[in-house]
Amino acid sequence: xxxxxxxxxxxxxxxxxxxxxxxxxxxxxxxxxxxxxxxxxxxxxxxxxxxxxxxxxxxxxxxxxxxxxxxxxxxxxxxxxxxxxxxxxxxxxxxxxxxxxxxxxxxxxxxxxxxxxxxxxxxxxxxxxxxxxxxxxxxxxxxxxxxxxxxxxxxxxxxxxxxxxxxxxxxxxxxxxxxxxxxxxxxxxxxxxxxxxxxxxxxxxxxxxxxxxxxxxxxxxxxxxxxxxxxxxxxxxxxxxxxxxxxxxxxxxxxxxxxxxxxxxxxxxxxxxxxxxxxxxxxxxxxxxxxxxxxxxxxxxxxxxxxxxxxxxxxxxxxxxxxxxxxxxxxxxxxxxxxxxxxxxxxxxxxxxxxxxxxxxxxxxx
Ligand SMILES: [Zn+2]
Numbered sequence: 001x002x003x004x005x006x007x008x009x010x011x012x013x014x015x016x017x018x019x020x021x022x023x024x025x026x027x028x029x030x031x032x033x034x035x036x037x038x039x040x041x042x043x044x045x046x047x048x049x050x051x052x053x054x055x056x057x058x059x060x061x062x063x064x065x066x067x068x069x070x071x072x073x074x075x076x077x078x079x080x081x082x083x084x085x086x087x088x089x090x091x092x093x094x095x096x097x098x099x100x101x102x103x104x105x106x107x108x109x110x111x112x113x114x115x116x117x118x119x120x121x122x123x124x125x126x127x128x129x130x131x132x133x134x135x136x137x138x139x140x141x142x143x144x145x146x147x148x149x150x151x152x153x154x155x156x157x158x159x160x161x162x163x164x165x166x167x168x169x170x171x172x173x174x175x176x177x178x179x180x181x182x183x184x185x186x187x188x189x190x191x192x193x194x195x196x197x198x199x200x201x202x203x204x205x206x207x208x209x210x211x212x213x214x215x216x217x218x219x220x221x222x223x224x225x226x227x228x229x230x231x232x233x234x235x236x237x238x239x240x241x242x243x244x245x246x247x248x249x250x251x252x253x254x255x256x257x258x259x260x261x262x263x264x265x266x267x268x269x270x271x272x273x274x275x276x277x278x279x280x281x282x283x284x285x286x287x288x289x290x291x292x293x294x295x296x297x298x299x300x301x302x303x304x305x306x307x308x309x310x311x312x313x314x315x316x317x318x319x320x321x322x323x324x325x326x327x328x329x330x331x332x333x334x335x336x337x338x339x340x341x342x343x344x345x346x347x348x349x350x351x352x353x354x355x356x357x358x359x360x361x362x363x364x365x366x
Pocket of ligand 1: 256
């Protein structure tokens, strides 16, 4: 399998090694969601989950919690042999500097990252609105400015958009425009749930091959771009099966914020694929994993050693749990040695993240 070879580089990998893995859709801000206070009522729909869990959480984020959440997520990524995180971030009341906070956390750990700030018009004058305004809100404007500022400072990014169903046409057009101007792609949730089923109509005239289309569960038409499949998240939100094998597009794998263990994601994506097609093989899903290198080619040069041999055999990996990275070398630098992160004091990160989580959860209670 190509994901085990190092492409054109001269590094030769042993059978217990692979290149660095790529998480093609993450939300590092979700690390501190674990243990958060339960919603006031049990959500009964996809929109209910967004409103009562994720939009409640992202509204309570500040730059401090964003940093510690990202640092904790980056530790988990290294331990799972994931060396590039393609992140999608939203913090509507702490927009400016948010991408720097995430970038700093990833840099401190040594994890490669491609960031985006997800713009939306669902906030108006500090409150959540159901009817999306006809024109761009100040929040969306600030979000685009954050991306432009981050990219101008040398940051590796895509233009983030939450989803077309929470954005005005003006915002969608401005995001596409900024992406063209900065010569980068757009990273957007597409047709994840029934609420966004007209996404294709809304963005068809804007999309090109550089766009990263996340979920696409209810996408019936073809659009250009790369499709990110997030098997676990889709099951957890009961939005349906995306049937990614039906697309002609390049398909890659993301976790949608459920850590960065790409083998676990791949195993579950395989089980889900197989549930719908008993003739399918793990090679299909491992190809989706490998496709991540088209978005993050540098990870191909990283070297991950595992506690398991046969790392080039998807049939074995699809049925072997507990495969763990022991050593990770990124850009020639060892960042994980015998299971220990070398770049930071992980105990300190855990302690600080726990304090930040307590403060965040208190804000959610109030
Ligand atoms: Zn997502």
